Amino acid sequence: MVILMSTAGNRRWWALGAMALAMLSVGLDGTILSVALPTLAVRLHASTVELQWFVAAYTLVIAVAVLPGGLLGDRFGRKKMLMTGLAVFGIGSVWCAYSSTAGQFIAARVVAGVGAAICIPLSLSTLTVLFSERERPRAVGIWSSATFLALPVGPILGGWLLSRYWSGWVFLINVPVVVLGLVALALAVPESLSARRPALDPVGVLASCAGLGLLTFGVIEAGQRGWSDGVALSEIAGGLLLLAGFGLWELRLGRRTGGQPLIDTALFRGRGFTWGTILAAMSGFAMIGVLFTVPQFFQAILGTDAMGSGLRLLPMIGGTIIGAGGADRIAARIGVRSTAAAGFTLLAAGLFLGAATSTTSGFGFVAAWIAVIGAGLGLTFATTTSAALSELSAERSGVGSAVMQSVQKVGAPLGSAVLGSVVNSAYRDHLHLAGLPGDLAGTVRDSVFAAQGVAGRLGSAGLLAQVRAAFTHGVDVMLVVCAVAMAVAVVLALLLLPGRGRHESTAPAAGPAEGPAERRPERVG
Structure with a gap:
């Protein structure tokens, strides 16, 4: 035995x-x-x-x-x-x-x-x-x-x-x-x-795919063309309308006798699933912001190459592994709500600290704040995801997990487009290019890397310094935006997440002598 x-x-x-x-x-x-x-x-x-x-x-x-x-x-x-x-x-x-x-x-x-x-x-x-x-x-x-x-x-x-x-x-x-x-x-x-x-629900599959696809496509287009572009806004609006129709269809199907909707709307009655999913996506928003800008900072300001950028992300990854690995023990001691709030507090602190980065900051300072961010990411992601999973029965775990992942994956292009716009706007607003020919000024505004090429061709140390300072300013502004969002997440975690993990009513926990096949009310090989 x-x-x-x-x-x-x-x-x-x-x-x-x-x-x-x-x-x-x-x-x-x-x-x-x-x-x-x-x-x-x-x-x-x-x-x-x-x-x-x-x-x-x-x-x-x-x-x-x-x-x-x-x-x-x-x-x-x-x-x-x-x-x-x-x-x-x-x-x-x-x-x-x-x-x-x-x-x-x-x-x-x-x-x-x-x-x-x-x-x-x-x-x-x-x-x-x-x-x-x-x-x-x-x-x-x-x-x-x-x-x-x-x-x-x-x-x-x-x-x-x-x-x-x-x-x-x-x-x-x-x-x-x-x-x-x-x-x-x-x-x-x-x-x-x-x-x-579960039934395949072809209407739900088509509506969700079309809605998410059009919304994501519109967000990507807006990131390329600008958020005032009519075509991109029309695509976003069309995607939202399709998703609204999808939601109404799922509610209608769920009310039918024997109906099997793609998404079990009863999942959202539980605070753990609803707010665990939302807060996991919020921590992903911060991660996208850091990964979008920090490698560029390493290459544009610290002068590293692609491999060097990857190596310099190791403090963040180390922090993430430590935070995720210790999340279960911390949650067992102080509860899910407090653990998630602590993780978001670490995230906000690391992001605010990162906003003090300047062109003269060395890697040691950057390594410190990205390590703090990594610890916060690991702690929040493991805790909020577990809170959401605790609401799922084994019967619908596939679709429930897919809903969580869908929210996070749609947030990826949305976050990169929004935060990319923040960086670019702050970067451009911080430039003063009077006296520079129009075509060169446009190139400088396009990206920090193109701008460094222009400064090199002109032999202008002043322009190079200005470009570096402007880009660093853009990164700092973006980090502040992320930090404010994480501060909001602290409040949401404290108010809306369950205090401690609950016992699963739909999927009983295994005792020491139980294997997977013995403890789940579903077919397990």
């Missing part, structure tokens, strides 16, 4: 390792691409707009496909669909490597995004099936640490590969990770699916 208990317990943690490996592979793809764009621009003869879609296509597909991805797992089996998604992601990665035109590459990114969209919610929903509420914060912390690990590893690995080998290897590097992930999933993860197989 003791051996059986130990085997069941160890299997759950090995399964978690398999899912973390899958998420590391998916995460690496996005971060490696950031350092490969200049090389791809030359190899594929890509325009600036095409380069933007190299990045946006992947994010857009993930945003629109996570909801049906979670549904497919609940209906056909989470292990089966998770392995399918990982295989599709691997196929997309190989296609990316061997694409010969920009159009082919964008199509390959779409395929990779579909695979990632299936993997992301199902890897998280499987935690609901495998782990009790007591174990879940630690499991989520390990899962999220694997996701965050891709942030520095991607640029470091990508920079090393690009400097030594064919550019296609930055995508083929996913293949061995995918293969290892498939083997680990096959051996360690039990199959699970809802005992009552």
Whole structure:
């Protein structure tokens, strides 16, 4: 009996390792691409707009496909669909490597995004099936640490590969990770699916995909064209209308006898799920702001290259791992609400401290405040995600996790567009370019890197100093905006999150002698 208990317990943690490996592979793809764009621009003869879609296509597909991805797992089996998604992601990665035109590459990114969209919610929903509420914060912390690990590893690995080998290897590097992930999933993860197989709800799937797709597309376009652009605003409005129609359809379907909506609206009756999801997205908003600007600061102000930027993100990643790893013990001692509030307080403090950065600040100062931000991110993400997961029954864990991920993934392009606009506006407002020819002034306003090129060609140390100061000012303003948002999150966490984790009524926690198959009211292989 003791051996059986130990085997069941160890299997759950090995399964978690398999899912973390899958998420590391998916995460690496996005971060490696950031350092490969200049090389791809030359190899594929890509325009600036095409380069933007190299990045946006992947994010857009993930945003629109996570909801049906979670549904497919609940209906056909989470292990089966998770392995399918990982295989599709691997196929997309190989296609990316061997694409010969920009159009082919964008199509390959779409395929990779579909695979990632299936993997992301199902890897998280499987935690609901495998782990009790007591174990879940630690499991989520390990899962999220694997996701965050891709942030520095991607640029470091990508920079090393690009400097030594064919550019296609930055995508083929996913293949061995995918293969290892498939083997680990096959051996360690039990199959699970809802005992009552959910209906596919084609109207809900189409409406949610169309609404999220149009909204995300509009936000990306607004980031490119400006927030006053009529076409972009029309797309955003159309997306919101479709999502409103989707919500009404789901409510109507839920009231029908035997109706099975894509989203169980009863989920939002629980404070843990509703505010855990919203607050997790808010912490992601801060993370996007930091990752958008700090690598640029390293390269534009500190003079590092892509690999150096990745290495200099390690204090943030270390802080994240520490925060996520300790979240369960802190929550057990002081409660979910206080733990989340403490994490957001750390985030706000680190962001406000970062806003004091100047052009003369050394890496030591920057490392200190990004480490504090990392600790806050790990603490808040693990705690708020666990609070949301505690409201999910195993029956609907796939769709519930997909809702959480959809909110966060839609927030990614929204946050980058909004915060990017803040940086650019503050940067441009801080420039004084009287006497500079119009074409050169326009180039200086476009980006800090283009501006440094102009200053170098003119041999103007004064212009270079002004550009560096203006960009640093833009970063500082953006960090203040993020810090204010995190201060608001502290208040929301204290007012709206549950104080302590509750006992699961729909998915009883496992006792010491229980394995996954014995403790869940659903089909688990």
